[in-house]
Amino acid sequence: MSQALPKETPREEGEGGSRRSSWGLLVTAGVGGTLVALYAVATPFVTPALRKVCLPFVPATAAQIQNVLKMLENRSGSLVDIGSGDGRIVIAAAKMGFQAVGYELNPWLVWYSRYRAWRDGVHQNTKFYISDLWKVSFSCYRNVVVFGVPQMMPQLEKKLEEELECNARIIACRFPFPCWIPDHTTGEGIDTVWAYDLKHSRGCETKTFEIAPETES
Missing domain, CATH: 3.40.50.150 (Vaccinia Virus protein VP39)
Structure with a gap:
């Protein structure tokens, strides 16, 4: 009597889930890094507006x-x-x-x-x-x-x-x-x-x- 071969499906699903998890971490890290960079650039422009007297930048004509x-x-x-x-x-x-x-x-x-x-x-x-x-x-x-x-x-x-x-x-x-x-x-x-x-x-x-x-x- 021949024996049935073990199914490989669970391992394949596990590998796919691992790959998706890695991609998710990379996307999260990329978005987080972008937000930090935007904050660093925008902070000097926003901070003056948070002061008691706002002096916005409007170029002279x-x-x-x-x-x-x-x-x-x-x-x-x-x-x-x-x-x-x-x-x-x-x-x-x-x-x-x-x-x-x-x-x-x-x-x-x-x-x-x-x-x-x-x-x-x-x-x-x-x-x-x-x-x-x-x-x-x-x-x-x-x-x-x-x-x-x-x-x-x-x-x-x-x-x-x-x-x-x-x-x-x-x-x-x-x-x-x-x-x-x-x-x-x-x-x-x-x-x-x-x-x-x-x-x-x-x-x-x-x-x-x-x-x-x-x-x-």
Whole structure:
């Protein structure tokens, strides 16, 4: 009597299940790695939006840059762009001869700004820092450019008034300061730029001394 051969089906099913399990692990690992990479890239962009005062990145238009440069005519000294984004204002000011500095919280934008400054040949006249604007003193700057949002303008107005010297000029783009009266305004709509000379906004007065004529004794 012949004996029946043992069935191989269970082993085949076990091998197939093992292969499916391995593929499942590989897919899970791939998806997990992709999510981690996306988180690493997106975090610098999302984190600023989670702060109390959100300062989103909106690239300056060509008209805004030209209006800012117009407000810088006949000015000299150091310049700072608060929330410098991709560095457009800083680079444009450096081409005018300013020693220009940008402060930006997003490290990706700071690195890109440095690359653009190097590409445009003004890297020696520009500096970009990764920093929260509320933790920086702007007392050493004579020209300040701000691309802000309405929620931050009152607090920033107070900060700049406390830190800057009377000879400073503050240039606000898109949104004006709530209390200061602008000395100059140019542009329309979102391209509007307001310039404030702190000596007028603060009420600084230039003292003059009269020399009394000498009298003969």
